[in-house]
Amino acid sequence: MYLKKHLMPFVIISIGIAAMITSSCGSSWQISGRRIIAFVNKQPIYYAAFDSVVKDQRVSKSTPEKNAEAKRKSLDTLIDDVLMQQSVDSVYKELKTNTGFQKKQNDYLEKPVLKLMYQSEIANKAEITDAQLRKYYDDNIDRYKTPEQIRASHILIKADIDSTQMNNPKKVAAAEKKAKALADQVYQRALNGEDFAKLAEEYSKDPGSAKRGGDLGYFSRGRMVKPFEDAAFSMKVDEISQPIKSEFGYHIIKFVEHKAEETKPFDGTMKEQIKQTEKSRTERENAQAYVDSVKEAAVYTYNKVVLANDEDSTLKDQDWVVIVNALDTLTYAEYKDQKPKYMRYKNIDKMAETDQIEMLKTLSVTGILLQIAKQKGYFQDSTIVSQADQFMMTQARNRIEEARTAQNFEPSDSALQAYFDAHIDEFIVDKPLHVYHIIFTDSITAKAVYDSLKAGADFVQMAKHHYPGEPEIREVAYDLDFISEKEMPKEFWNAANALQVGEISPPVKTEWGWHVIKLVSRKSSKNFDQVKSRIKSSLKKEADEQASKAFMAKLRDTSDIKINKKLLDEYVITLQLGGPTMKELVP
Structure with missing residues (x-):
């Protein structure tokens, strides 16, 4: 505008x-x-x-x-x-x-008012001192420690025995002896200076580390099986262990690097991290305490008749269930809506009176908080007043926009069909295929050009070179634009229509000569059912335009x-x- x-x-x-x-x-x-x-x-x-x-x-x-x-x-x-x-x-x-609109506006303002109230009553009061930060750090020092770590590589040698032989002690013993001998041999080769990573790639049966030359990365205590851990953490840098037996087989370990235990310092970054954690926790605790206190201080009047007969089909949605502080009322409709959700949450099959009262108190919290917000003047805060004004102005604009449109417009099927019939050219395509072609007097040349095109030659360049006639004719004659079936020879049309967009046909013989055809694009006709929703949108747009013109004409006439x-x-x-x-x- x-x-x-x-x-x-x-x-x-x-x-x-x-x-x-x-x-x-x-x-x-x-x-x-x-x-x-x-x-x-x-x-x-x-x-x-x-x-x-x-x-x-x-x-x-x-x-x-x-x-x-x-x-x-x-x-x-x-x-x-x-x-x-x-x-x-x-x-x-x-x-x-408008009193009816005031309720709608107040419903809209609930979230921003409660957010403002939370910020003022809870968040702004959840201050964390440096002393509290230090105490939290000291009390949770283990959280900020990085344990001792080592980096090691290993070669795992396993006994070569399948599950069918596990109950045969002799075969198991023989396989273990052979594995130990191989582990000793590989250990000796590593000790003599052969590349540990290559040995791991060749002999290790640990699929995860073998392809990385046996590298296990960094790990702390408690991550590996006990025999492996005890050996590894007792080694020195570049030391290679003798074969260590574990439940997995024999491990030849190479110690790569050691990292001592570290404690993150109590610096500015740490303070900010703890502050955010503690502030969030304090806010949650204070918010819960605040809600509990207002619930405790509220005065509830329960409709015992409704609660005792809450499945009675004669109850009306507008019947009251509880009145809070003699101001706000929860209706049977609200109670009925929340009851199954509460029962699922509590995992109960039936609601006792204590459950009903607990649920109603929980449902009443928002209303109680809004009562307090009104008493403390949060609805009069400048930011809330501004949002209320913006909401009202937006609603006013929406109502005017609605008045300018054909709200109840719903075209009949006959009207939609009449539009389709009157605009048939928009939906039924008379010339659906856009094609390029090159015409030849003989099939041999046509086939040679076709082979070149299939090998990747540019169709337009080939057309300009081979199309018969003067240069200025060759510049444009290859492009037939969109064609219809009735204006082309049957053989040409059938070949073109069988192509996918971008595809090139083998030479096609017609009364005019030999043609190589490329399908550039294809338009598809639409039937009534396919375009029904589109027609409906078009008619709705027309109706809206007419309604808008009528609305503006009336405004002008009365102004x-x-x-x-x-x-x-x-x-x-x-x-x-x-x-x-x-x-x-x-x-």
């Missing part, structure tokens, strides 16, 4: 100005030296706003008709924007006194609009040449 962009900076609405403008306007076509192009219900539209809108149209050709049209269109835009804003303002004033015809006639349009204006080009 042009209103925000052009009009608002120039339109001044005040009692002082209104008093200066008479109903007939008279000679009041200026206010404080600023020229006025029109009045809409005594609200001025300034010449500067009009000039800005006209320039935005960028008129490039000057004729009396074009100039008059541009000026009329620009002024109509401004007038319509003012009328729309005046309508919004009128609805806004109505909403301010007092006066135009400064003399100033409008004198206005000279500055031509726009796609760059600077004529005024900018003339010294």
